[in-house]
Amino acid sequence: MTSIFQGRSFLKEIDFTKNELLYLIDFAAHLKALKQQNIPHNYLAGKNIALLFEKTSTRTRSAFTTAAIDLGAHPEYLGKNDIQLGKKESVEDTAKVLGSMFDGIEYRGFSQATVEALAAHSEVPVWNGLTDQWHPTQMLADFLTIKEHFGKLTGLTLAYVGDGRNNMANSLLITGAILGVNISIVAPKKLFPANDLIALAEKYAEETGANILITDAIDQGVEQADIIYTDVWVSMGEEDAYQERIELLLPYQVNQALMEKTHKKETIFLHCLPAFHDLETKVAKEIQATYGLTELEVTDEVFRGKNALQFQQAENRMHTIKAVMAATLGNLFIPHP
Numbered sequence: 001m002t003s004i005f006q007g008r009s010f011l012k013e014i015d016f017t018k019n020e021l022l023y024l025i026d027f028a029a030h031l032k033a034l035k036q037q038n039i040p041h042n043y044l045a046g047k048n049i050a051l052l053f054e055k056t057s058t059r060t061r062s063a064f065t066t067a068a069i070d071l072g073a074h075p076e077y078l079g080k081n082d083i084q085l086g087k088k089e090s091v092e093d094t095a096k097v098l099g100s101m102f103d104g105i106e107y108r109g110f111s112q113a114t115v116e117a118l119a120a121h122s123e124v125p126v127w128n129g130l131t132d133q134w135h136p137t138q139m140l141a142d143f144l145t146i147k148e149h150f151g152k153l154t155g156l157t158l159a160y161v162g163d164g165r166n167n168m169a170n171s172l173l174i175t176g177a178i179l180g181v182n183i184s185i186v187a188p189k190k191l192f193p194a195n196d197l198i199a200l201a202e203k204y205a206e207e208t209g210a211n212i213l214i215t216d217a218i219d220q221g222v223e224q225a226d227i228i229y230t231d232v233w234v235s236m237g238e239e240d241a242y243q244e245r246i247e248l249l250l251p252y253q254v255n256q257a258l259m260e261k262t263h264k265k266e267t268i269f270l271h272c273l274p275a276f277h278d279l280e281t282k283v284a285k286e287i288q289a290t291y292g293l294t295e296l297e298v299t300d301e302v303f304r305g306k307n308a309l310q311f312q313q314a315e316n317r318m319h320t321i322k323a324v325m326a327a328t329l330g331n332l333f334i335p336h337p
Ligand code: CP
Pocket: 056, 057, 058, 059, 060, 061, 130, 138, 272, 273, 274
């Protein structure tokens, strides 16, 4: 017996329906409970999984690696300097070779077209571990964390404050609309999401009842927020944009004053990480030397505050990635969600 998930790739959020995404979130919660109770769940015994990384990663790489091992599979890391991809060999040829040896492929890199081509030519499930456009596995962890905290998703409001046109903003906008979670993208006009993405979110929102708000007005954008979410102001691959982004985004820094603008009794803070909240990194020290700033998208006070759930969120990367791999590659009976 196969399931509706078997053999499918997860390249972007719209690959799955609302019910399928909700199923994966709940399945991840189940796998998390199994792990906590030391109950084996080696649904992928004997499988081989390729982990392709053109960009660096702490959470996604660690999550795919440990999730694969817990599932009984063998993960193999293939970094950008290890393989021929894109230099001496096309994506299509690479996909055919990897697909003949591995049972599933994770890809993190720049172009969404690359992950789509890997899926088109490998004949095995491919999972997007972040591209410039989307970060779908992050979405499962984020909405699992929100559901763990609030016990529900429907009717909540998530305000994403910062670079409104990066992969995280794109993914949160569309996923919230699919799941029926109200989404506010709070950003300077220059960093608003692309019009076609706003239109897509509004199309889903019509079906699910989610409210979509795109605004540069911080007070209006965060007043209903149950969740304040931010991400780095400069994403991987855009490192020459610091000056422009700092000028645009400094008013949008998530600090205690911004957290207190919400009208909700309790608002949680989320961040996909890594975060610039102190001076404990090389890049943060360079930014301080050049711009005189000690914190960027979030202050240390908020980051270390009692409502900041970013490390629970980070752990949930593993449980949710495990759910995606087990559902799409395992021989599990899953009733049609
Ligand atoms: N959130 C996230 O994807 O983290 P990494 O870049 O460390 O994988």
